[in-house]
Amino acid sequence: MDIPNQDLPLTGHVLRQVRRRSYEDPNERIPPGVEEVISRGSCHVGRLTDKSVLKYASDFNDPNYLASIKIEYRILQILGPHPRIVESKGLAEDGLILKYYPNGTLRNYLKNHPYESMELRVKWCRQLVDTLCFVHSKHVIHCDICLHNILLDDNLDIILADFQGLVISRETGLVMLDGLTRECAKSYMPREDLWAASYKTDLFALGSALYHLINGHEVFPELDSYDDENIIAARFANGEYPKNDYPGGYIVEKCWRGEYASAAEVSVDLVEIESAWKFMDDALKRLDVEAPLDDEGEWFEGFEGYQDEIEEEGEEYEDQEDGDYEDDEDGDYEEDEDGEYEDDEDVEVL
Numbered sequence: 001m002d003i004p005n006q007d008l009p010l011t012g013h014v015l016r017q018v019r020r021r022s023y024e025d026p027n028e029r030i031p032p033g034v035e036e037v038i039s040r041g042s043c044h045v046g047r048l049t050d051k052s053v054l055k056y057a058s059d060f061n062d063p064n065y066l067a068s069i070k071i072e073y074r075i076l077q078i079l080g081p082h083p084r085i086v087e088s089k090g091l092a093e094d095g096l097i098l099k100y101y102p103n104g105t106l107r108n109y110l111k112n113h114p115y116e117s118m119e120l121r122v123k124w125c126r127q128l129v130d131t132l133c134f135v136h137s138k139h140v141i142h143c144d145i146c147l148h149n150i151l152l153d154d155n156l157d158i159i160l161a162d163f164q165g166l167v168i169s170r171e172t173g174l175v176m177l178d179g180l181t182r183e184c185a186k187s188y189m190p191r192e193d194l195w196a197a198s199y200k201t202d203l204f205a206l207g208s209a210l211y212h213l214i215n216g217h218e219v220f221p222e223l224d225s226y227d228d229e230n231i232i233a234a235r236f237a238n239g240e241y242p243k244n245d246y247p248g249g250y251i252v253e254k255c256w257r258g259e260y261a262s263a264a265e266v267s268v269d270l271v272e273i274e275s276a277w278k279f280m281d282d283a284l285k286r287l288d289v290e291a292p293l294d295d296e297g298e299w300f301e302g303f304e305g306y307q308d309e310i311e312e313e314g315e316e317y318e319d320q321e322d323g324d325y326e327d328d329e330d331g332d333y334e335e336d337e338d339g340e341y342e343d344d345e346d347v348e349v350l
Contacts, residue, residue, distance in 0.1 A: 031056055031094035042181075043069065043164075047100060056095030064180055068164045069096050071179040075163040079138050084131040086151065086161035101159055107147035109156075110216055118247070120156070121213050122274055125248070127158045128213075129270055132206060133263040136199055141166040143197050144181045145205040147212050166197055185229040186219050189258070190237040200258050206266065207255025214246055248273045 030037060034046030034054055042065060046054045055072070057065035073096050076088040087099035103109065106124065110116065128150065135142055143165030151159040164179030182188070182197065189204035211219050218225075219242060223232055235241075236256065244253055251269050260266050 103152035106150040
């Protein structure tokens with residue numbers, strides 16, 4: 001499929017977006033069998049049992065939403081069973097039946113567990129990148145990668161959901177199926193054709209997801225994805241990214257700059273981050289030092305320099321004849337527990 005020309009100027013148009021909400025619409029119709037509506041947006045998700053949910057159109061009179069649900073069912077058939085992809089249980093009269101994951105979305109989990117270990121965050125990054133490699137190998141473009149659409153299973157492993165994207169022909173590269181979903185502003189790669197999508201636009205959204213995973217909050221937390229959509233688009237178009245002073249920041253920026261040709265290339269760079277983090281984490285544990293977070297759960301400014309110091313100190317220990325590490329008795333640090341993360345009005349969605 002052709003990659004959109006990222007050098008073209010933005011148009012003045014804005015994609016239609018539906019704000020997710022938690023409150024109940026008194027006029028909304030709830031399909032039979034739904035015990036509780038757990039997500040509201042362009043499509044609602046209702047819990048049927050402790051093991052299944054129903055994804056259905058918020059507007060039963062809009063044929064586009066109904067078609068999107070049927071296309072999602074077809075895309076999940078194309079992908080087939082996969083441990084990191086939401087499990088389909090088939091179409092019903094009112095929508096698509098999916099497996100229920102009671103641990104909810106990765107976004108909400110991070111909001112409720114702001115001090116989750118970097119080891120687990122890096123594992124989630126790896127799982128997301130590997131899953132996207134598989135999805136793209138099936139000629140499927142997700143079109144809405146974000147932490148709203150990543151669930152957690154019983155083992156806190158990721159489950160990628162909400163497959164209302166594209167299926168591309170292997171022979172011609174033309175679009176065969178389009179579920180009409182596109183990314184929200186904080187995951188959206190600027191392009192002239194607002195509905196164009198490609199593997200690179202997925203990789204751009206991947207960059208925003210990795211940023212969220214590592215930093216614990218969305219890119220541009222002071223801006224709203226809906227109300228400030230034009231400001232966000234302009235920042236991305238002008239390359240006005242957040243400071244690149246966090247682990248894996250260069251990977252995120254390469255995603256945003258369109259410098260990766262495939263998710264497999266992201267995976268190669270991620271190996272280096274995993275190795276660097278493991279070395280630093282081991283060194284910090286030997287020194288009885290917590291990971292360098294400030295009192296708001298952010299990475300300290302100058303973290304890269306801090307990491308260099310740790311690596312140099314580790315080399316000094318390795319030069320000792322007995323090869324043992326010694327604990328610094330006066331070097332105890334405690335992590336502040338008051339970290340807070342930006343919230344918005346969105347709730348989880350499959």
